Amino acid sequence: MSFDINEYYSRLSGGDVLMAFKGSISSELISNVLEVVESRLDEYDESSKIRKKVYNVLVESLQNLYHHIEVLPEGMQKEFDDKFGILVVSRQDEKYKISTGNFITQDKVDVLRNKIDKINSMSREELKDMYKFILNHQRLSEKGGGGLGLVDIARKTGNQLEYTFERYDDLYYFFNLDVYVEIAM
């Protein structure tokens, strides 16, 4: 049986949700989400340090989706928007959780998995060096992505990037990424 995205989405939407969205990830959507989450963070009266961390991680997570999302084949567009992605921002216990999900083609799974495993294995100093190396040596892609997003998220949160790849059909997997920002930092 293939992965049930709606079930997964409703599972994410438990707890204290600041923002939940599934659909097409556009530049306008990103602006709207940022505005809503920013005002929700104000309501929580969070320290500016944590507010900024959550906001930064959210920007990178959304823009990762925006830059890397697959345009789905027509057969899937009946069920999903063509730039389909999921975003849920919630607060649970003493942390904020930012979850994103998107389809990726099967051939990209290993590269992405290896990249995240490598980031997760690195110390703070190693992440800093990796960030500076990519910053100084790699060009921006035409779409504007820089390959720095995940490294930046890992550096700013100091936490492991938690992920799953769920098989959807012969061609597609659904990639889920959970990022945590601890409030007592």
Add this chain to the structure above:
Amino acid sequence: MEALSIEGTAKTPSVKFDGHEGVIEIKGRSIPENSIEFYKPLVEWLEEYSGTPLDLTQVNVQLEYFNTSSSKCILDVFKKLEAIHKGKSEVIINWYYEEDDEDMLEAGEDYESIIRVPFKMIEIVE
């Protein structure tokens, strides 16, 4: 040369490049999805300014947020400034960060370690 002045938006910073005063300012948020487009005129302006720079160029960078797409373009701006500094003209980069914003301080230190221009880290205390 003509000054470069751009109003800030929710996703892009305000920009004031003044060749007569030798003061260059970038302030606000820099989080566009594609930053190349936004930063192109800034790099071009600096290219022209580098022909006849003042003896001292003061650079004020006061960003609340910037994304990783912008981080590379900001480096391009700093590389232009580094070229000016290598000539006879002096350049100082004032990197402002809000109190407790260690991430922004660290971002400034990252640039400082890559770019051969003197940086001054300035904490904004509310």
